[in-house]
Structure formats: C-alpha cells, structure tokens
Amino acid sequence: MPERLVRAGVIPLVDMAVLVAAAEQGFARREGISLQLIRDVSWSNIRDRLAFRQFDVAHMLSPMPVASQLGLGSNPYPCFTPFALGRGGNAITLSLDLYQEMRALAGLDDSEGALTKGEALKQVIERRRSAGKKPLVFAMTYPFSPHNYEFRFWLAAAGINPDSDVTMTVVPPSLTVDALETRAIDGFCANAPWNMIAVEKGVGRIVATKAEIWPAAPEKVLGVRPEWAQQNPETLARLIVALDRAARWCDDPRNHSTLADMLSGPAYVGVPADLILRLLSGNLTIDPDGKTKRIERYLTFHNEAANFPWLSQALWIYSQMVRWGQVSYDETSLSRVTAAFRPDIYREVLRSSETPVPVISSKVEGEGLELGVIPTTRGDLLLSPQMFMDGRSFDPDGIPGYVNSFPIRIV
Amino acid sequence: MQTEQRPLRVAIIEENSIRAAILLDGLREAGIINVDVIETTANMLRRLSTFDPDVVIIGIENPSRDVLEQMFQVSKLVSRPVAMFVDHSDRAMIQAAVEAGVSAYVVDGLRKERVMAIVDMAISRFSAFDRLQRELVEARNELASRKVIERAKAILIRTRQLSEEEAYALLRQTAMNEKRKLVDIAQSVVTAASLLEK
Numbered sequence: 093m094p095e096r097l098v099r100a101g102v103i104p105l106v107d108m109a110v111l112v113a114a115a116e117q118g119f120a121r122r123e124g125i126s127l128q129l130i131r132d133v134s135w136s137n138i139r140d141r142l143a144f145r146q147f148d149v150a151h152m153l154s155p156m157p158v159a160s161q162l163g164l165g166s167n168p169y170p171c172f173t174p175f176a177l178g179r180g181g182n183a184i185t186l187s188l189d190l191y192q193e194m195r196a197l198a199g200l201d202d203s204e205g206a207l208t209k210g211e212a213l214k215q216v217i218e219r220r221r222s223a224g225k226k227p228l229v230f231a232m233t234y235p236f237s238p239h240n241y242e243f244r245f246w247l248a249a250a251g252i253n254p255d256s257d258v259t260m261t262v263v264p265p266s267l268t269v270d271a272l273e274t275r276a277i278d279g280f281c282a283n284a285p286w287n288m289i290a291v292e293k294g295v296g297r298i299v300a301t302k303a304e305i306w307p308a309a310p311e312k313v314l315g316v317r318p319e320w321a322q323q324n325p326e327t328l329a330r331l332i333v334a335l336d337r338a339a340r341w342c343d344d345p346r347n348h349s350t351l352a353d354m355l356s357g358p359a360y361v362g363v364p365a366d367l368i369l370r371l372l373s374g375n376l377t378i379d380p381d382g383k384t385k386r387i388e389r390y391l392t393f394h395n396e397a398a399n400f401p402w403l404s405q406a407l408w409i410y411s412q413m414v415r416w417g418q419v420s421y422d423e424t425s426l427s428r429v430t431a432a433f434r435p436d437i438y439r440e441v442l443r444s445s446e447t448p449v450p451v452i453s454s455k456v457e458g459e460g461l462e463l464g465v466i467p468t469t470r471g472d473l474l475l476s477p478q479m480f481m482d483g484r485s486f487d488p489d490g491i492p493g494y495v496n497s498f499p500i501r502i503v
Numbered sequence: 504m505q506t507e508q509r510p511l512r513v514a515i516i517e518e519n520s521i522r523a524a525i526l527l528d529g530l531r532e533a534g535i536i537n538v539d540v541i542e543t544t545a546n547m548l549r550r551l552s553t554f555d556p557d558v559v560i561i562g563i564e565n566p567s568r569d570v571l572e573q574m575f576q577v578s579k580l581v582s583r584p585v586a587m588f589v590d591h592s593d594r595a596m597i598q599a600a601v602e603a604g605v606s607a608y609v610v611d612g613l614r615k616e617r618v619m620a621i622v623d624m625a626i627s628r629f630s631a632f633d634r635l636q637r638e639l640v641e642a643r644n645e646l647a648s649r650k651v652i653e654r655a656k657a658i659l660i661r662t663r664q665l666s667e668e669e670a671y672a673l674l675r676q677t678a679m680n681e682k683r684k685l686v687d688i689a690q691s692v693v694t695a696a697s698l699l700e701k
Contacts, residue, residue, distance in 0.1 A: 136568040166575060234569050235576040262573035264566035267544060422647040
C-alpha cells in the first residue's frame with residue numbers, strides 16, 4: 093500500500109506531543125501515513141494555511157473550530173475537530189514585582205489557591221486605581237483561545253472585570269517572556285513551556301494553572317479541513333487510529349524521557365529536554381526562588397477520554413464567547429457550534445479499539461467533587477473531579493442561564 | 504476603495520529592514536507616501552490605531568499576525584484589509600486563498616513591482632468579503648428575531664389563551680408603549696417564561 097502524505101501545521105508548544113510522537117515513533121507509518129509536521133508561528137497562519145490547502149490537518153486551539161463555524165475572526169474558513177490533542181498545560185504567570193505587591197498587600201504566604209491569589213490581585217488593582225496608576229496589562233495568545241477564556245474566568249472569579257479593570261492584549265507565546273521582562277506586560281496566560289521559562293529566567297511567578305481553573309478544559313485539538321476529510325475518509329480514520337496510539341504512548345511515564353528528547357529538538361519546541369521532562373511530570377517551578385509545585389494531571393494526552401471531543405465542551409466555549417461579547421446568543425447558532433466538534437467520527441473509528449470510547453457525546457461539565465462515571469464501550473470510565481474554580485457547573489442545555497449567572501460579563 | 508477625503512495610508516509590520524525597504528520602495532513608486540513602518544510589536548496596537556491605515560501589510564512568518572487578529576476582534580471598527588506575502592508559495596495556494604474568499608492576498612516572492620498589486624487586491628477582496636459578512640450577519644439576525652417572536656407568541660397563546668393575532672398585537676403594543684424593539688420584548692417573554700418554568 094502506498095503511503096499517504098498528510099500535512100499537519102503545528103505551533104512549537106509541548107502539547108504538540110501527540111503529533112510529534114505519531115510522526116517520530118512509527119504510529120503514523122504503521123497506518124500507512126507519512127505525517128509531515130510543518131512548523132508555523134501564529135494561530136492566524138494555521139487557520140489560513142488550512143483554508144489555503146497548504147495543510148490537511150492542524151494543531152489548533154480548541155475554540156478555533158467553533159469560531160470558524162460561527163464565522164468569527166478574519167477569514168473564518170469552517171473546519172472541525174474529530175480528535176482532541178490533550179488537556180492542560182496552560183498557566184497564568186504574573187511579573188515578580190506585581191506578585192510581591194500582592195504578597196505584601198494581602199499577606200500571602202504562597203500556599204494559597206488560585207482564587208485567593210486572584211483576590212489579592214484585586215486588592216492591588218484597587219490600590220493602583222486610587223493612586224491614579226495605569227491599568228495592568230495582561231496578555232494571552234489569541235482572541236479565540238482557552239487562554240483568553242481561562243485568564244478571564246480566573247480574573248472574573250476574583251471580582252476583576254477583564255474589560256474595564258485591566259487591559260487584555262495578545263502577545264505570541266514565544267514573545268511572552270521578553271514582554272514580561274521588558275515590562276510591556278504585567279502577566280500572561282500561555283501554554284507550556286513559556287510559564288516555567290519565565291519563572292526560571294527570574295521574571296515571573298506562576299499564580300494559577302489550567303488544572304485549578306477547570307481541569308477538564310479542552311486545550312488543543314486536531315483541526316481538519318472538511319473537503320480533505322470528504323475526499324480522504326479512510327486516511328482520516330487511519331490518522332485518528334495513529335493519534336490514539338501516539339497519545340497513549342505520550343501518557344506513559346516510561347516514555348517521557350524519549351518524548352522530552354524529541355520535543356526539545358530545534359524542529360519542535362526547541363528548549364532543553366530536562367525542562368520539558370519536568371513539565372511532563374507536572375513538577376513546576378513556580379517561583380524564581382526555586383519553589384516547586386506538583387500539579388496532578390498538568391498535561392494529559394490520553395487518559396480519561398482526553399481525546400474525545402465533547403459537544404458539551406464546544407458549547408462551554410460558545411458560552412464564554414457569549415459571556416465576553418464575541419458573539420451574541422442565538423439558538424440557531426447551536427447547530428453550528430456542535431458541527432465544530434465531531435465525537436461521532438471519533439466513536440466510529442475507535443469503537444472497537446482498546447480505548448474506552450464514551451457512548452454519550454455531551455455531559456454536565458464540572459459537576460461535583462466526586463469522581464464522575466462515564467459509560468463507554470469498555471464499561472464505566474472514572475473521571476477525576478472536574479470542578480470549575482467558581483463551583484458552578486455547566487449544563488449545555490442552559491447556556492443563557494449559565495451566562496447570566498456570572499456577575500461579571502459583557503452581555 | 505481609496506477615499507477622496509484622504510490619500511491611501513499603508514502600515515507595514517516588518518522587523519527585517521531590507522524587506523521593509525523593498526515594500527516601502529514599491530509603495531513609493533506607486534505614489535503612496537503615507538506609509539508607517541512598524542518594526543517592533545511593542546506599541547504596535549497604539550501605533551496602528553493612531554496611524555489608522557487603510558491597509559496593513561505583514562509577512563506571513565511574523566508572529567504578530569495574532570496580535571492584529573485580536574485588534575480586529577476587540578474593535579471591529581478598525582478591521583482592515585491585511586496583505587500578506589510569503590517567499591515560497593505556489594499557484595494552487597494563491598488560487599485556494601482566492602476561492603476561500605479571504606481578504607488577504609498571498610503572493611509569491613517579494614518584489615517591489617508586485618507590492619501595489621497586493622495592496623489593491625487586499626482592498627478589493629476585503630471590501631467584497633466584508634460586505635458579504637455583513638449581509639450574512641443581517642440575515643442571521645433576521646432569522647433569529649423571527650424565531651424569538653414565534654416562541655414568545657406561542658408562550659402567550661398557551662399561557663394567556665390568546666389567538667395568534669392577539670399575541671402578536673400584544674407584543675407590538677408593549678414594544679410601542681415601552682419604546683423598545685419588538686424582538687427585545689419577545690426575548691423578555693421567552694426569558695421570563697424559562698425562569699418561571701425552572
């Protein structure tokens with residue numbers, strides 16, 4: 093059988109791992125696929141080059157297919173995802189000066205959780221306002237990104253209005269550390285490895301991770317060009333099989349050192365392997381004084397149905413787009429939102445594999461402190477607690493009520 | 504799209520001074536003198552909003568494209584055509600870009616003779632696409648409004664035993680009394696009903 097070439101656009105971040113493992117560890121080849129990874133520098137380019145048929149599939153931010161189906165952003169070429177590339181990796185890092193100010197003002201002893209740190213930030217913001225100082229500037233990586241929604245979620249949970257109390261801006265991930273160092277920004281939310289690099293360079297302090305804001309939040313996904321999928325259904329199915337195996341391989345701690353070595357190469361993330369290895373194990377350096385913190389499930393590539401594109405998570409993304417005024421709520425949009433995530437394709441391809449495939453496509457998100465139970469093709473699957481940091485749960489059938497329950501919102 | 508009020512303004516976002524010079528030359532030869540070259544991402548947004556360009560030219564390998572995306576998102580008013588250029592490209596890609604209906608135009612290689620063509624193309628495609636988008640949004644809003652009004656009527660018919668005409672008249676009268684749009688009143692009815700039902 094001749095090998096089928098599949099061109100995938102990628103951004104150099106640790107969560108490109110599943111694609112790299114599929115290409116480098118033979119998982120793609122075993123399915124008759126020659127997986128070509130093409131590095132790019134911006135999410136706008138990833139989106140456009142997929143539309144321009146330079147890529148067949150791409151490493152994408154989970155809100156990008158949703159935005160594309162809703163016609164948001166420039167060049168909204170509609171694409172979809174049948175496979176999530178994992179969870180976690182994001183964190184919020186503030187400048188050291190700002191963190192010291194929060195410590196002094198709120199009497200933090202560093203052991204506090206993300207919400208308390210957010211409340212300390214609120215005190216600093218109020219003091220700065222009464223002193224007539226300029227608003228703090230916070231950066232994320234793209235308007236339709238988990239980073240944007242997570243940063244805003246954290247700020248708003250602490251009573252800070254991201255649109256009037258601070259200035260939100262975009263800085264590409266690779267430039268965040270420099271921007272923090274030159275004081276162009278006071279904090280940022282980005283994926284691994286940038287938070288830890290800021291800390292180890294002595295310019296930033298990690299104050300919250302994705303796992304503390306919402307552990308189940310979808311992060312990157314495999315974006316697929318619909319025409320390509322239509323013309324190559326067999327290749328898409330084989331690619332999903334290869335990625336499923338690669339994702340399982342990435343989650344196995346025995347493979348982490350090989351994975352870290354691969355990712356550290358200049359063609360991929362291009363930072364030291366030992367730093368990537370610490371990120372993979374969830375041991376984060378959070379303060380330049382060397383303080384570390386172990387984050388359970390900081391990066392999950394396969395376990396707990398991490399690759400399953402939950403419709404309820406696409407709808408949660410939509411709820412945040414509505415909350416922050418990127419789009420207005422409209423029932424006729426719901427079918428476009430759910431066209432962005434395709435659990436049906438995932439299920440069809442992997443139903444007889446050894447991976448437990450959820451038999452439901454949607455669930456109430458963030459419910460309860462206890463383990464959740466999901467019915468799958470391999471029996472019940474236990475999910476770790478997936479609480480949102482504000483304790484609210486998200487019922488995908490009640491988006492307007494959910495959005496209106498937030499005291500801080502644009503609509 | 505060049506307005507009569509003022510000559511065309513073009514912003515170039517380019518860190519590499521040689522490439523910026525080629526672009527600048529190409530624009531000058533085409534008679535465009537209002538050009539701002541932005542070399543760094545620091546202050547990019549402020550400089551762009553102060554300069555208020557008609558077109559933004561940016562290299563496809565410049566990570567600041569995402570910063571532009573945010574700017575267009577936050578302030579839809581400043582949305583501008585973006586011309587991109589790449590050094591290695593093929594005809595199929597350009598064709599696909601055009602078919603995808605994008606406002607940006609991608610050209611093979613950077614030569615000063617080509618610069619003005621890219622700018623013209625970006626502007627004309629942007630205007631066409633922008634108009635299409637606006638029409639689409641209007642059509643969607645129209646459809647959504649009609650659905651909300653239908654639902655509000657159904658609620659009134661059910662809860663107040665009105666006929667369809669009476670329900671519609673009640674909505675319209677309330678809208679007139681309160682000086683609000685019919686669709687807003689209908690939305691209030693739908694929201695109130697959903698609160699009462701739960």
